[in-house]
Amino acid sequence: MKERAAVLSSRIRLARNLKDTRMPLKMNEEDCKYIRDKVKTIILNNRTDLEFQSLSDISELDREVLAEQRCISKDLIRKYEISSFLTNEKKDLTIMINEEDQIRIQALSEGIDIWEAWTKANEIDDLLDQNLDYAYDSHFGYLTTCPTNTGTGLRASIMVHLPFLTMDNYIEKIASSIGRIGVAIRGLYGEGSESMGAIYQISNQMTTGESEEDIIRKIRAIVTQLIYRESVSRRKMIRNRKTEIEDKIFRAYGILKNSRILDLKESMNELSYLRIGVILELIDLDEKVLNDLAVLTQPANIKKRIGKPSSESDLNIKRAEVFRNILSEQEV
């Protein structure tokens, strides 16, 4: 049993603003440029692994592709005239400039290894802190545009695949119980996004009253517990509905490998069953292939592949082709 396959990735995000500047909602173009140049210079002078890009220099489609890869946020795209970012080749460390806050540091890591992401984000935070004056209040902590981020400015989130708890109709119940201790469960692309393919983000809602380490430890502990509960649900359902679940897994494989038209929702749901197949060791696929498929078959990634204006129906045909080609390359 590949328990680990249940955790897709971990993410740390830090929100920062500078002292003695206007807060983002009141900033003019000059202010934005000031922040941008400050941050850009410090990072580029100290880190050779990060490259700078203005969002206005990137096509609308490429911005969406970056968001689907989780390199940048949708909020950064919304402000593309003034926003920019620095990222590394692997795109697992990004400093966003002029997002909802002046500075947003984001680090991703594979699986449940959120401490690695924390270390990566922390390094950037320390570097900027040494060279800039953060807007920091000894009582409130880091000051942010939205009061829900004030304090640590930290959002720790772990992306998990919970198909059995979903089939068991347990997610609502979990959401309300972890909500009471300040933890949220949301769909794939964060706030307001629908859950597809039983993939969820578990993250802290409160950024104050606890240290960064305590917040991260709590999220990690809850995820560990969710994975345990998922495995209980899994065992129960496999005991009672083994063949039915195997049927869904292998049908999903057959459909993803053969179909000629696949819309996003169906593909995400079938991919969820394929992932179950990998967890149960019924299907021999690398987790990386699953994770790649989940990103490469998102709308903007598909549009990018087609390379010209394309209809919804073109996307569905291309999406089926991508699934077919990638799965055909694998020995399953």
Next chain:
Amino acid sequence: MKERAAVLSSRIRLARNLKDTRMPLKMNEEDCKYIRDKVKTIILNNRTDLEFQSLSDISELDREVLAEQRCISKDLIRKYEISSFLTNEKKDLTIMINEEDQIRIQALSEGIDIWEAWTKANEIDDLLDQNLDYAYDSHFGYLTTCPTNTGTGLRASIMVHLPFLTMDNYIEKIASSIGRIGVAIRGLYGEGSESMGAIYQISNQMTTGESEEDIIRKIRAIVTQLIYRESVSRRKMIRNRKTEIEDKIFRAYGILKNSRILDLKESMNELSYLRIGVILELIDLDEKVLNDLAVLTQPANIKKRIGKPSSESDLNIKRAEVFRNILSEQEV
């Protein structure tokens, strides 16, 4: 384009009774034995390729298997205490005894070659005619239990696969137009059976007023015309919905090759798409494999494979296994 794949098989059936005997509805056990022994003796004395079996010596399940193979009729099974049959190894020539009529000769042939079936049935008919006195009236022709068979006693039927006319909702219209000239279109297992997987039997409703050759010629001509109309529908739909149809074909292949639970109706429908794939040369499968699959995955055939009392759900699991195994053996 494998046009021929649209025609599955052809069948000739002749209904005969003996002169100076009670007609079947009034026959007692002695009468039945008399008919049986007469027919059995003549056939066995003259034909080494045919073997005799009493239905009472065959298990209920094996009788159903024989019916699914179209070797014997459901009517013969209904009267299993008194009925019997002679058949060859290939089961494409059968003489049923004490069915609805005293004697029913049935011959099957592959594809549209109904004249071959006619020749095979005719030989048996001639053989019996030389050795027995048929109930024959110079005005009415051969006398039968049901007046709808009186005359030639002939039912000529051709089994066709008409998926595009079915998708195009044309079958009702065709049924009413060919009905007016005395030709019926029915589901896979004849009268009253539902059409599954777009498979139909085209057969004459009238057995009188025309010679045997005219009846057969008419059925064959109508089938030729239906195949033509099917190809027109096919071209039209492929022009307008090519990718959608290819999607259904390859999904069907993916599902049949991978699923773990398959009910009869779904499997017949997916098999229909697989057959379309073969016709369009998108899927490289022998027609024989398709025809075998259609029979081997019928309920009694599946029960026979399981070899012990089994639930509907057991059947669906075994059916999926049969599809998987047979399709995995093929290079597609």
